Amino acid sequence: MALEMRVLRRDEWDVWFDHLELAFGGVTEPAPSREHFRSLTEPDRSLGVWDGEDCVGSASAFGFRLSVPGGALVPASGVTMVGVAPTHRRRGVLRSLMRRQLDDIRTGEEPIAVLTASEPEIYGRFGYGTAAYSLAVDIDTTRVRLSVPPGTDAVRLRLVDPEKSLADCERVYAGLVAARPGMLARQPGWERDALQDVPELRGGASPLKCVVAEDPDGGVIGYARYRVKPDWELIGSDGKVEVREVHAPDPAAYAALWRYLFEIDLTWHVRAYGRPVDDALLHLVSDVRRCRVQQRDALHLRLVDLPAALEARAYGAAVDVVLEVEDAFCPWNAGRWRLTAGADGAVRCVRSQDPADLALSVRELGSAYLGGVTLTSLAGAGRVRELRAGALREASRAFAGDVAPWLPHNF
Structure with a gap:
C-alpha cells in the first residue's frame, strides 16, 4: 500500500500523537502533559504520513518569533514532533517530511527554521547547523560559595505561587528577549509551558516553587522557578535543588536569586540545565571546578x-x-x-x-x-x-x- 502524507486533521490528533510516543520510546505521556501538547499543536502546520489507518511519520511546527543579533524578532518556524515508526525506516519518510515542511515554511514567508534535536546528527543533511549551545551545572553547595555584587543584600526575595505570579514573571522574561539572540518571544499559550508540573514527572521532587526578586517599591525584577528533591544518607541530608529557570536583568537581583537557591536548607547540590554558555553564574562561584559544567548543543537553525x-x-x-x-x-x-x-x-x-x-x-x-x-x-x-x-x-x-x-x- 502506498504511503500518504497529509496535513493533520483535528480528529486524527490522538492517533498521530500515539505514533509520536512510540517513535520516542513508547512511554505514554501523563494525561495533563498530553493535553498540554494538544493545546500547543498547530494542526495546519502538522504533517502525518499514513500507511492505511496507521500513522507512521510525523512532523509539526510552531509559529515563533526569534531574537537575532541587533534585537529584531524574526518570524521563525519551530520544527517539532518529528518521528518515524520503527517499521518504516529507510523508506524516505523523514526526507519527504523535511522536504514538504521546508517548502511550506518558505511559502509561509518565515526566513528561518529552528529545532532542538533528539539526535543532532540527523538534521545536518537537511541544512540545519548548531547555532546555540547550553550548559548543565551540578554544583556542590557545601564547597562552592558565591561572591555577590554590591546591592545584593538590598534585594527583597519573596516566595510566591507560580500561577499567581505568572504575569509578573512573564514581564521580566519579555524584557530580556531582545537583548540575547536565540530567545523566543512567547506566543499565546507558551507562557503556561513553564508551569507544567505533573506529579508523575517530578521524579520524587517537590511541586514547582517560585521565588521573585523585588525592587524597593515591590516591583518584580527577577524570578526563579525550581523544585527541591529531598534525599538522605547515613551522615545526614543530601537534598538537591532542581532549577528550572532564573531570569533577572539586574546583576544584584540575579545574584540574590542564585544565593537563595544555594542556601535552601537540607540541600547539598544545585542542578540546572539549559543555561547560557556565558552565564554570569560562572563568574559568581568561588570554584568553577566544583560546578561540574557540561556543554551540549541546544538550538539548530536553518536559513530558509x-x-x-x-x-x-x-x-x-x-x-x-x-x-x-x-x-x-x-x-x-x-x-x-x-x-x-x-x-x-x-x-x-x-x-x-x-x-x-x-x-x-x-x-x-x-x-x-x-x-x-x-x-x-x-x-x-x-x-x-x-x-x-x-x-x-x-x-x-x-x-x-x-x-x-x-x-x-x-x-
Missing part, C-alpha cells in the same frame, strides 16, 4: 530564505563579502550572494556574479547566524574556505555577537 534572513539581523562590524553558498536541499539558496553591512546599520544581501570571497554551505551559515559560532572556527574545521585573503576575518568579526545566543526552553 537566505537573503531575507541575513538582512534581518545586525552585524558587529562593517562587511562587504561575496558568499558562495551550497544548499542542495533548498536550491533556491544556492549560488553567490553579496552581503554588505555598513556602519549606519543598513544591510543588503543580493545575488552576485562577482568572484566569491568565502565558500561554505547553508549549514555553516545557520551555525554562525546568531553570533555564537565563529566563521573562523568553522574554517578551522575545513567547513568554510577563504577565497580572498582577509575575507574570513572580516566576515567572522561581522557575524560574531556580544553575548552568546541562548534558547531558554525547549519546544
Whole structure:
C-alpha cells in the first residue's frame, strides 16, 4: 500500500500523537502533559504520513518569533514532533517530511527554521547547523560559595505561587528577549509551558516553587522557578535543588536569586540545565571546578530564505563579502550572494556574479547566524574556505555577537 502524507486533521490528533510516543520510546505521556501538547499543536502546520489507518511519520511546527543579533524578532518556524515508526525506516519518510515542511515554511514567508534535536546528527543533511549551545551545572553547595555584587543584600526575595505570579514573571522574561539572540518571544499559550508540573514527572521532587526578586517599591525584577528533591544518607541530608529557570536583568537581583537557591536548607547540590554558555553564574562561584559544567548543543537553525534572513539581523562590524553558498536541499539558496553591512546599520544581501570571497554551505551559515559560532572556527574545521585573503576575518568579526545566543526552553 502506498504511503500518504497529509496535513493533520483535528480528529486524527490522538492517533498521530500515539505514533509520536512510540517513535520516542513508547512511554505514554501523563494525561495533563498530553493535553498540554494538544493545546500547543498547530494542526495546519502538522504533517502525518499514513500507511492505511496507521500513522507512521510525523512532523509539526510552531509559529515563533526569534531574537537575532541587533534585537529584531524574526518570524521563525519551530520544527517539532518529528518521528518515524520503527517499521518504516529507510523508506524516505523523514526526507519527504523535511522536504514538504521546508517548502511550506518558505511559502509561509518565515526566513528561518529552528529545532532542538533528539539526535543532532540527523538534521545536518537537511541544512540545519548548531547555532546555540547550553550548559548543565551540578554544583556542590557545601564547597562552592558565591561572591555577590554590591546591592545584593538590598534585594527583597519573596516566595510566591507560580500561577499567581505568572504575569509578573512573564514581564521580566519579555524584557530580556531582545537583548540575547536565540530567545523566543512567547506566543499565546507558551507562557503556561513553564508551569507544567505533573506529579508523575517530578521524579520524587517537590511541586514547582517560585521565588521573585523585588525592587524597593515591590516591583518584580527577577524570578526563579525550581523544585527541591529531598534525599538522605547515613551522615545526614543530601537534598538537591532542581532549577528550572532564573531570569533577572539586574546583576544584584540575579545574584540574590542564585544565593537563595544555594542556601535552601537540607540541600547539598544545585542542578540546572539549559543555561547560557556565558552565564554570569560562572563568574559568581568561588570554584568553577566544583560546578561540574557540561556543554551540549541546544538550538539548530536553518536559513530558509537566505537573503531575507541575513538582512534581518545586525552585524558587529562593517562587511562587504561575496558568499558562495551550497544548499542542495533548498536550491533556491544556492549560488553567490553579496552581503554588505555598513556602519549606519543598513544591510543588503543580493545575488552576485562577482568572484566569491568565502565558500561554505547553508549549514555553516545557520551555525554562525546568531553570533555564537565563529566563521573562523568553522574554517578551522575545513567547513568554510577563504577565497580572498582577509575575507574570513572580516566576515567572522561581522557575524560574531556580544553575548552568546541562548534558547531558554525547549519546544
